[in-house]
Amino acid sequence: MAAWSTSTASSWCLWGLSDGLEDQLYACLANRRWAHAVVSQQPFVNVTRFLAVAVEAMNTLTDQEWLEAMKAHPRIGERGGGAPDSSVREQSHAMQSPPATLEALDAENRRYEDKFGHVFLIAASGRSGDEILAELRRRMSNDPATEFTEAKRELRKITLLRLEKIRFP
Structure with missing residues (x-):
């Protein structure tokens, strides 16, 4: 896993990310073009710049690319083969819910x-x-365009939370 290191009190440098960074990024957001765009902007002078580059690259994704990234994401509550470790960790609190809640989540x-x-x-x-x-x-009452916007917003949040974990192994 990657790590951030201080080279001076006021300057940050990224180390350990070059090898496999594109795969680590793809695990955060399932879009190869996005991951490649972020990697191509190395070196990152600080955490803020790394996250800014990631957001800038997200802003270039087409609706079709967002949809493909959404389709690669597991369902809430999905366990086993299709669910990456990051999703399992992120959903761990919810998965402690009573069986009736988990069944309702699956149906909904x-x-x-x-x-x-x-x-x-x-x-x-x-x-x-x-x-x-x-x-x-609540979101079931949205029209498709509104919901697609909300889903993209949530996927951005998920991606940024995952990116922050790259810096702090």
Whole structure:
């Protein structure tokens, strides 16, 4: 995993990210063009610049690229093969919910996918299953364009949270 190091009191340098950085970034947001665009801007003089480059590259993604990244994301509550470790950690609090809540999340997730054509996305870290379920139900009343905007916003939040973990292994 990568790490940030101070070379002087006022200057930061990134080390240990060159090898495999593109794969680490892809694990944060499943879009190779985005990951390559971020990698191509190295070296990063500080954490702020690294995150700014990542956001700038996100701003260039097309709706189709966002949709593909959404489709690569596991469902809330999904365990096993398709769920990366980061998703399992982010959803750990919600997954401690009672079985009835988890069953409702599963059913509502499927209704959501039928309506909007992609998985329900929410920055789940620290949220209970009931909180996520309430938000899922609220967003079911959105029209497709509004919901796509909300889903992109949530995927940005998830991505930024994951990027911050790259700097702090």
